[in-house]
Structures are given as structure tokens and as C-alpha cells.
Amino acid sequence: MKVLVDMNLCQSHGECAVVAPEVFELGDDDVLRWEEDVGEELREKVEEAVERCPMMAIRIED
Amino acid sequence: MTPRPIVIVGASLAGMRAAKAMRAAGEEGPIVVVGDEAHLPYTRPPLSKGLLEGSETPESTDLGGADLDVEWRLGERVDQVDSIGHEVVLADGERVPYRRLLVATGSRPRHWPGPGADLEGLVTLRTLDDALALRERFDQGPRVAAIGAGFIGCEVAATARALGLDVTVIDIADRPMTAFGPDIGAWVASLHRSHGVDLRLGTGVSAVEGDGRVEAIVLDDGSRVETDVAVVALGAVPETGLLEGSGLALGPGLRCDATLTSVSDPDVLAAGDVASWPHPLADGDQLRVEHWANAVEGGRVAGRNMLLEPEKRRPHDALPSMWSDQYGLRIQVAGLPSGSDSSHVLEVEPDGDRRVVACSRSGRVSAAIAVAAPRRLGWYRQHVERGSSLHEVRAALEEQDEAIGPPAQAVSA
Numbered sequence: 001m002k003v004l005v006d007m008n009l010c011q012s013h014g015e016c017a018v019v020a021p022e023v024f025e026l027g028d029d030d031v032l033r034w035e036e037d038v039g040e041e042l043r044e045k046v047e048e049a050v051e052r053c054p055m056m057a058i059r060i061e062d
Numbered sequence: 063m064t065p066r067p068i069v070i071v072g073a074s075l076a077g078m079r080a081a082k083a084m085r086a087a088g089e090e091g092p093i094v095v096v097g098d099e100a101h102l103p104y105t106r107p108p109l110s111k112g113l114l115e116g117s118e119t120p121e122s123t124d125l126g127g128a129d130l131d132v133e134w135r136l137g138e139r140v141d142q143v144d145s146i147g148h149e150v151v152l153a154d155g156e157r158v159p160y161r162r163l164l165v166a167t168g169s170r171p172r173h174w175p176g177p178g179a180d181l182e183g184l185v186t187l188r189t190l191d192d193a194l195a196l197r198e199r200f201d202q203g204p205r206v207a208a209i210g211a212g213f214i215g216c217e218v219a220a221t222a223r224a225l226g227l228d229v230t231v232i233d234i235a236d237r238p239m240t241a242f243g244p245d246i247g248a249w250v251a252s253l254h255r256s257h258g259v260d261l262r263l264g265t266g267v268s269a270v271e272g273d274g275r276v277e278a279i280v281l282d283d284g285s286r287v288e289t290d291v292a293v294v295a296l297g298a299v300p301e302t303g304l305l306e307g308s309g310l311a312l313g314p315g316l317r318c319d320a321t322l323t324s325v326s327d328p329d330v331l332a333a334g335d336v337a338s339w340p341h342p343l344a345d346g347d348q349l350r351v352e353h354w355a356n357a358v359e360g361g362r363v364a365g366r367n368m369l370l371e372p373e374k375r376r377p378h379d380a381l382p383s384m385w386s387d388q389y390g391l392r393i394q395v396a397g398l399p400s401g402s403d404s405s406h407v408l409e410v411e412p413d414g415d416r417r418v419v420a421c422s423r424s425g426r427v428s429a430a431i432a433v434a435a436p437r438r439l440g441w442y443r444q445h446v447e448r449g450s451s452l453h454e455v456r457a458a459l460e461e462q463d464e465a466i467g468p469p470a471q472a473v474s475a
Contacts, residue, residue, distance in 0.1 A: 013385065013394070014436040015355065018443065026437040028464060047086075051079065051358055054107060054385075056125075 002061040003038050003046055009057035016049035016058060024049060065091050066159045067133075068368060069150055071140045071304065072166030073097025075105060075354065076334030078125050079361030080164050080368065081132050089369055093132040094158060096150070098139040101190055102127035107354055109193035110217035111387055115224055116197065120190055140167075143308040145327050150304075162329045162368050165305065165316050166361065169298035169335040169352055174209065178270030184292045187214055196293070200225055204290035207231070207279055209267055211238035213386050215295035216250060219259050220388040229259045230287045232279065234266040239386070239393075243405035245419050246393065246431050253415070257389055262287065298352055300336045314338045314350045321375035322364040328372045333360035342379055343398045343428055343446075353384035381447055391415055394436060396443040397429030405431075406452065408459060409438065409466040416466050418442060422452045435466060 003023060010032050016024040017032075022042055024034045038046060043060075050058045068084065070077040073095050081093055097103075104123040112118035127134065142151040143165075149157045171186035173179060183204075185196060196218075200206070206222045208215035211233035222229045231238065231254065237247030238254065238261070254261050266282040270292055279287045300315035310324050311317040316332040317325050318339040324330040334357040341349040351360075359380040367375040385394045399405070402421035409418040418438050421429040426449050430442030441462070445455050459465055 011392070012436050013392075014440055015383065017440060018383075026440065028437060030435070030437050048362075051082075051362065052355065054105070054354060056105070 001038055001040065001043060001046070003034060003036055004059040004061055005032060005034055006057045006059070007032070009055045011055055013054050015052040015054065019052055020045035020049040066148065066161040067092035067094045068162050068164070069093075069158060069160035070095045070132075070164040070166055071143075071150060072164075072168055072301075072334070072336070073099065073101075073127070073134065073136060074103050074166065074168055074334070074357070075125065076168070076357035076361035076364075077164065077166035078103040078127055078130070079358050080166065080333055080365030081130055083362045083365030084369060085131060087366055087369055091161075094135060094160075095132050096135045096138050096140050096152070096158070098137065099189055099191070100137045102134065102136065104190055105354070106188075109190065110187060110214055111221055113190075113193050114197055114200070114218065114221045120194070123190065140304045143305055143310065143330075145308050145310055145330060148329065160329075162331070164364055164368060165330065165332040165336055166334050166357075166364075167301035167304065167336045169300050171214075171294065171298050172296040174267075174270060174292075174294045174296070176267065176269055178272065178276070181270055181272045181276045182274060183272070183276035183290060184270055184294060186294050187218065188298070196291075199291050200227065202290075203227065205230075205288065206291045206293065207287050207289040208293045208295050209279065210295035210297070211235070211261070211263070212241070212295060212297060213239070215293065216254065216388055217386060218293050218295065219254060220257070223257050223259060223389070230262060230279075230289065231259055232262045232265065232267060232281065232287065234264070234282075236264045238263070241400050242393070242395070242431055243399060243402070243419065243421060245405055245407050246433070249415070249417070249433070250388070250393075253389060253391070260287075298335065300338075300350065302336060314348060317348065320377040320379070321367050321372075322360060322378050323367065323372060323375060331364045331368055333357065333364035337364075339378055341382075341398070343381070344401060345424070347401070349398075351382050351384075353382065355380075355383045381443065391434050392436070393431060393433050394439050395429060395431050396439055397421070397427075397446040398423075399429040399431060402428050408455070409435075411467045414467075418466065420452060420455060425451050427452055427455050438464065438466060
């Protein structure tokens with residue numbers, strides 16, 4: 001699956017990095033970095049990251 | 063015979079997330095969501111910030127409820143819960159049967175309890191309609207006063223200042239944002255003052271005065287604050303009116319066990335502001351958390367648990383997290399600052415706003431509060447989750463080349 005983040009919406013809350021650290025990370029500049037191509041085994045975690053994002057900035061594309 | 067539906071009372075974030083979790087877990091039966099507002103679920107944090115300022119619209123706060131396969135009964139109020147008969151009673155007397163019930167009614171703002179409560183211009187802020195009405199008032203260029211310097215009072219003040227309005231904030235406490243402890247409180251006070259807010263601390267309000275509409279707020283020390291709009295920001299109370307007489311244990315909110323199941327009835331669960339449950343970080347004390355992330359997490363946990371028999375239900379034990387945005391700076395919290403016995407400034411940016419404060423409870427770091435430092439907060443969050451002592455955190459901090467500003471020992475109290 002593909003993980004998309006709208007960086008116009010992202011405000012670096014970092015909640016996604018808490019629930020899915022395998023995929024999301026805040027850099028030392030506090031800007032979000034993430035893996036775009038992610039294996040199915042992480043789907044549940046990424047779905048949780050989608051839910052936990054206060055800015056509703058994360059999307060999954062199958 | 064059609065099966066009894068699962069009923070969710072409260073069409074906001076927690077109820078929405080619960081419904082979503084049930085569908086994701088494969089529930090195919092009917093789900094009915096009753097909400098007393100006319101709107102589909104929306105996210106509330108922008109109401110005191112972007113929406114009030116005008117940079118966001120009602121559409122941008124929509125949580126996507128229209129795409130969810132549930133029956134929305136909006137603009138309807140549940141007045142009573144008959145837990146014996148497994149029915150909720152609507153305001154018009156209609157009885158809706160349920161198989162299992164989720165109470166996700168949230169909380170309502172405390173109103174000004176003293177003289178002048180009926181004056182035009184004395185408002186609270188909770189709903190989308192409240193926010194749109196307040197924005198219209200702000201368009202008239204009024205003087206604004208907030209009674210209460212917590213989340214809502216401080217955020218409304220910051221937004222009003224961004225719009226160029228004259229702002230006064232009043233609180234009986236000697237600092238704003240008391241839940242975050244003295245260090246963050248002092249910093250928030252100086253932040254508001256540097257942005258031109260007239261901050262009146264350590265004094266209560268004795269009356270709100272005006273001839274039909276708000277003209278002035280009279281403080282306990284006798285002084286008067288002339289204003290056109292007074293935002294009552296005195297916190298919120300859990301919305302449990304519908305549960306009076308239901309036989310379900312209350313206090314605080316709907317009293318639940320660790321799995322968000324009512325302690326009185328395994329077929330009734332709760333999530334969001336209205337639920338209280340024993341949280342491990344609070345040493346098992348009943349906790350009620352009025353924040354966005356708790357509605358998301360609690361909604362998800364309760365939604366899944368609704369479909370399970372009681373012995374298979376999982377606890378709601380995620381680390382609480384919350385934030386406040388003021389003047390473009392974000393204060394973020396991981397853990398539980400309330401109930402801590404001391405707070406310690408562990409990192410601070412010289413001549414800047416960025417900082418991290420750790421709160422300690424019975425020797426353990428129970429919360430970290432970071433200003434404009436989300437990555438640093440992530441480092442502290444791990445320590446809170448692990449139950450590290452303050453000493454352990456200080457020691458680990460010595461090895462941290464990412465720490466903000468001077469070393470911990472130099473700045474901590």
C-alpha cells in the first residue's frame with residue numbers, strides 16, 4: 001500500500017510517529033519524514049496513524 | 063425480526079470513531095447514532111483557533127461521517143436511558159431499543175453562575191454553531207474578555223489578538239493553564255502579555271453588568287473590565303443528564319472499568335469526555351480526560367469492546383496526549399500533568415520559547431510538556447511510558463545531543 005501525507009496540512013504533531021514509528025518519523029528539524037511504500041503487515045498501524053492525525057493529513061492508497 | 067441495533071448517543075469524535083472501529087472489525091448489524099446537534103461529526107480543536115480566526119471553514123472540520131454506514135439521527139436528543147429495558151428514550155418520547163449502548167455525549171461548558179448570566183454577549187464556546195456565532199461577533203471589532211484562563215480562554219484570547227481585538231483574560235488562579243503547572247503557566251502568562259493581552263490573575267469575577275447586553279465585568283477586587291463580548295471559559299461538565307435515574311453508576315462522568323464498560327452494566331460502554339475509567343498512570347484513580355486524542359483512542363477501544371463479551375475486552379490504556387495552539391506556538395503534552403507533585407524545567411531555549419517540562423508523581427515522570435518541540439516530546443514520551451524516574455531522565459538527558467539549550471542541571475529548580 002502507499003502512504004500519502006498532505007504536507008500542506010501536516011503540522012508535525014507527531015502522533016503518527018508514536019503509533020507507527022516504522023513508517024513515520026519527525027526529523028531533527030521537526031519536519032515529518034515517512035515511508036511511501038509500506039508492507040501489508042503495517043496496515044493496522046498506519047490506519048491508526050490516519051485516525052490519530054489531528055490534521056487529517058494522512059491517506060492510504062491501495 | 064430485525065435485530066436490535068447498537069446505539070451510540072453522541073454524534074461527535076468519540077462516537078464516530080467507535081462506529082468506524084465496529085465496521086472495521088466486521089460488524090454488519092444496524093448502528094444508530096443519535097446526536098443533538100444538526101451537524102455530522104466535526105473536529106472541535108479548530109473552533110477556538112482556525113475556524114474562529116477565519117482560516118478554516120465548517121467544511122474543513124468535517125470528519126467524513128457521510129461515508130460511514132450508520133443511521134444518523136441528528137438534531138435529536140436522548141433524554142433517558144432505560145438500562146433494564148435496553149432502550150433509550152428520545153425527547154419526543156420515542157423509544158429506541160438497543161443491543162449495546164455507547165454513551166459518547168461529551169461535556170458541556172460551565173455557564174457563568176453569577177449576576178448577569180442572561181446578558182446578550184455573554185457566551186460559551188463548545189459547538190460549531192457557538193464558534194460561527196462568536197466569529198460573527200468578532201467581525202464587529204468588539205472588545206473581548208475571557209472569564210477563565212484555561213485552554214478555551216487562552217486560545218480564544220490568542221485568536222482574538224491575531225484579529226487585532228482588545229483582549230482581557232481573567233482568572234482566579236495566579237497563572238493561566240493551571241493544569242500544566244507553574245513553569246508552563248508563567249511562560250503562558252508572559253506570552254499573552256507580550257502579545258498585548260490584559261491578564262488579570264488572582265482575582266475572581268463578582269458580576270457581569272450591562273443593560274440588556276454585556277458592558278462590563280466586575281472583579282472581586284472591585285475593578286471593572288469594560289467589554290462587548292465575554293467568553294465564559296470555566297471548564298466543562300460531563301453530559302450525564304440522560305443517565306440520571308438509569309441506575310448506572312455516575313461520578314465522575316459515567317463510571318467505567320478499565321475497558322470503558324460501565325461498572326453497573328456490561329451492555330453499556332462510554333468514550334470521550336463523558337467516560338471515567340481507572341488509568342494506570344493515575345495509580346488506578348478514576349480519570350476523565352476532555353481532549354481530542356482521548357476521544358479518538360477511547361472511541362476506538364470502546365467500539366471494538368462493544369462487539370466482545372466482557373471477559374475479552376481490552377483496556378483503554380494509551381498514554382494521554384493533548385495540545386494547545388497559541389500565537390503560532392504549540393504546547394504539547396504526553397502523559398498526565400494533573401495530579402503530579404512537582405514539575406521541572408529540563409530543557410529551555412536561551413532567549414526563545416522552545417522548552418520541555420517534566421512532571422513527576424510519586425518519583426516517576428508522569429508527563430512531559432513541550433513547547434514547539436514535537437520531536438523532543440517523543441523522546442520524553444518513551445520515558446513516561448516506561449515509568450522512568452526523574453533521576454533516570456536527567457541522566458539519559460546528559461547523553462542527548464538533541465536537547466534544547468543549556469543542560470538540565472543548569473536550569474532545573
